Amino acid sequence: MNILLSNDDGVFATGLNILFDELKSIANVVIVAPDRERSGSSHSLTIDRPLRVQEIKPNVYSVDGTPTDTVNIAVHSILKYKPDMVISGINYGGNMCDDITYSGTVSAAMEGAIIGIKSMSVSLVVNKGGGYLPGDPSSEENLELSFKKAAKFTANLALVLNKIELPKFTFLNVNIPSTIIKNPGFDYKITKQGKRYFEDFVVEKIDPRGRKYYWIWGKNIKFDDIKNSDYEAVHGGLISITPIQLDLTNYSAIEKLKGIDFSVK
Numbered sequence: 001m002n003i004l005l006s007n008d009d010g011v012f013a014t015g016l017n018i019l020f021d022e023l024k025s026i027a028n029v030v031i032v033a034p035d036r037e038r039s040g041s042s043h044s045l046t047i048d049r050p051l052r053v054q055e056i057k058p059n060v061y062s063v064d065g066t067p068t069d070t071v072n073i074a075v076h077s078i079l080k081y082k083p084d085m086v087i088s089g090i091n092y093g094g095n096m097c098d099d100i101t102y103s104g105t106v107s108a109a110m111e112g113a114i115i116g117i118k119s120m121s122v123s124l125v126v127n128k129g130g131g132y133l134p135g136d137p138s139s140e141e142n143l144e145l146s147f148k149k150a151a152k153f154t155a156n157l158a159l160v161l162n163k164i165e166l167p168k169f170t171f172l173n174v175n176i177p178s179t180i181i182k183n184p185g186f187d188y189k190i191t192k193q194g195k196r197y198f199e200d201f202v203v204e205k206i207d208p209r210g211r212k213y214y215w216i217w218g219k220n221i222k223f224d225d226i227k228n229s230d231y232e233a234v235h236g237g238l239i240s241i242t243p244i245q246l247d248l249t250n251y252s253a254i255e256k257l258k259g260i261d262f263s264v265k
Helices: 014-023 067-078 104-115 140-161 178-182 230-235 251-258
Strands: 002-006 028-034 053-057 060-063 085-092 118-125 170-177 188-190 196-199 202-206 212-216 219-223 239-245
Touching: 002 014, 002 067, 014 028, 014 085, 014 140, 028 067, 053 067, 060 067, 067 104, 085 104, 085 140, 104 118, 104 170, 118 140, 140 170, 140 178, 170 178, 170 230, 230 239
Parallel strands: 002 028, 002 085, 028 060, 085 118, 118 170, 188 239
Antiparallel strands: 053 060, 170 239, 196 219, 202 212
């Protein structure tokens, strides 16, 4: 199996490199990842400037672009073959609920699915900035152990995914609670996308010169209580596996709209 590995935390990210080492035992793996952190870049392409690629070491390349850029450059230029699978991660921080629309991690897997490659995005859900998991392991040692156990699950999942067929233009979004190191196994649940709300999503401040500036991020995150959602699973200590489709059409709305006259009077 040939695996293309990418992320949005950057080519030197801990989760990416731990997963790289784990996957090498089951597949031929090549990393093509952003040269720096590109969190929140969503499914963006760089089209206003040329992109540069640097070979960091054998089978590890950095690109000064977005996660979506890296998958395209890898598949259409760097690699001499079409990979069997694209894996994006392991991200530091969850990508659940509405996060999937902003996430560069998810978007790298999305681009793989668009190209027609089996793909998945994988994230380690930690407490920092998200308020997801009370009682998260917080030490660097525990965090590394969480990444390593998450990598083992991801490798097992890759072996299974390689043998099955997903619906066309569908990929898996996987969220693994960092509290996984407290559990002896790999308990998981097939889930659907949850719903999250931020309070004070845009924070306004004043700089030393009296000018306004803004931080886009929220606090006091709230979640809808949705049964079988990604958030419910992770908050209960389970790995969440959510199949994501690229067709965003609301088919029930089509029938409603057919009955409305939109012509200009």
